[in-house]
Amino acid sequence: MDRQVRNLRIAAVSDIHVLSDGTDEPLIRAIRDRVTSLAPEVFIIAGDLSHHISVLEETLSELAIDDIVNLYVPGNHDIWFEKNPPISSMDKYAKVIGRICREQGFHYLPDEPYEHDSIGFVGSMGWSDYSFARPELGISEEQYMRKEYGGATWFDVFNVDWELTDREITDLFNHKIEYDLSTLSPSIERVVYVSHHLPFRELTVYKNRLPWDFFSAYMGATSTGEILQQDERVILTISGHSHVRNLIRKGRITAVTVPLGYCRPPNGDFNAFAKMAVADIHIQGTEVSVNDFQRGDMCEGIPYRTAR
Numbered sequence: 001m002d003r004q005v006r007n008l009r010i011a012a013v014s015d016i017h018v019l020s021d022g023t024d025e026p027l028i029r030a031i032r033d034r035v036t037s038l039a040p041e042v043f044i045i046a047g048d049l050s051h052h053i054s055v056l057e058e059t060l061s062e063l064a065i066d067d068i069v070n071l072y073v074p075g076n077h078d079i080w081f082e083k084n085p086p087i088s089s090m091d092k093y094a095k096v097i098g099r100i101c102r103e104q105g106f107h108y109l110p111d112e113p114y115e116h117d118s119i120g121f122v123g124s125m126g127w128s129d130y131s132f133a134r135p136e137l138g139i140s141e142e143q144y145m146r147k148e149y150g151g152a153t154w155f156d157v158f159n160v161d162w163e164l165t166d167r168e169i170t171d172l173f174n175h176k177i178e179y180d181l182s183t184l185s186p187s188i189e190r191v192v193y194v195s196h197h198l199p200f201r202e203l204t205v206y207k208n209r210l211p212w213d214f215f216s217a218y219m220g221a222t223s224t225g226e227i228l229q230q231d232e233r234v235i236l237t238i239s240g241h242s243h244v245r246n247l248i249r250k251g252r253i254t255a256v257t258v259p260l261g262y263c264r265p266p267n268g269d270f271n272a273f274a275k276m277a278v279a280d281i282h283i284q285g286t287e288v289s290v291n292d293f294q295r296g297d298m299c300e301g302i303p304y305r306t307a308r
């Protein structure tokens with residue numbers, strides 16, 4: 001078969017926010033079963049497993065599926081620094097999570113792309129440069145930098161310790177994405193971009209209320225999406241971070257977000273919950289489709305269980 005029309009099935013989920021008390025064991029098992037039953041060639045987790053490195057490691061070991069390609073990008077929660085033992089955000093992003101991924105059977109996309117026949121997977125945590133902010137709110141750049149507005153706080157301000165501004169981090173990651181795109185093998189005809197933060201503003205759901213729309217500024221960066229739009233090989237982006245699931249078309253690009261969120265099924269039906277959470281994505285040639293995609297906030301109306 002011509003490589004260009006080769007089909008590929010991807011299972012993808014993000015933002016599981018695994019509880020550290022062990023009570024998420026049935027949920028993790030259900031997600032694993034769901035992925036196994038889809039029998040994809042590639043399984044993607046788009047970040048926010050846990051701010052405890054030990055929980056992240058254990059979860060990756062439980063979710064690595066044999067005989068398929070397991071890919072990971074971290075989320076902002078994953079790079080929250082830890083005090084005991086001390087691990088900085090940069091330690092986690094640049095070294096520790098990559099090492100854990102390799103040990104547990106995941107390919108860590110921020111280190112280098114993964115090439116699967118004629119499809120390249122390029123990945124980054126992505127970040128925010130406030131380009132998703134709503135100008136009509138009249139909130140200054142300085143306030144976004146302080147991550148506090150009207151008593152509401154974006155918690156990365158307390159938990160991310162690299163001494164770079166959000167714009168500097170966004171620029172750094174954008175440069176790496178451009179580098180990765182420019183160094184893919186000549187045989188790569190299609191590219192899937194995987195990130196935690198969103199590459200397109202249209203993926204964000206605004207609610208015309210605060211602090212929700214203030215926090216929306218931290219969802220992603222339009223500059224990242226522009227890089228992807230300029231590369232004609234990019235046909236699909238898979239992200240997390242916003243806990244409202246969305247699927248849009250941006251020209252030739254299908255952009256999808258696949259978060260689970262902070263809640264757990266109130267009826268204890270983990271299998272049904274995992275089925276909604278894990279997206280079933282198909283690539284046929286340059287066409288992308290998502291089977292039975294669950295849109296919106298899976299946690300709407302369900303109490304949160306917060307990861308401590």
Ligand SMILES: [Fe+2]
Nearest residue numbers: 015048075241
């Ligand atoms: Fe999250």
Ligand SMILES: [Fe+2]
Nearest residue numbers: 048075076241
């Ligand atoms: Fe996040």
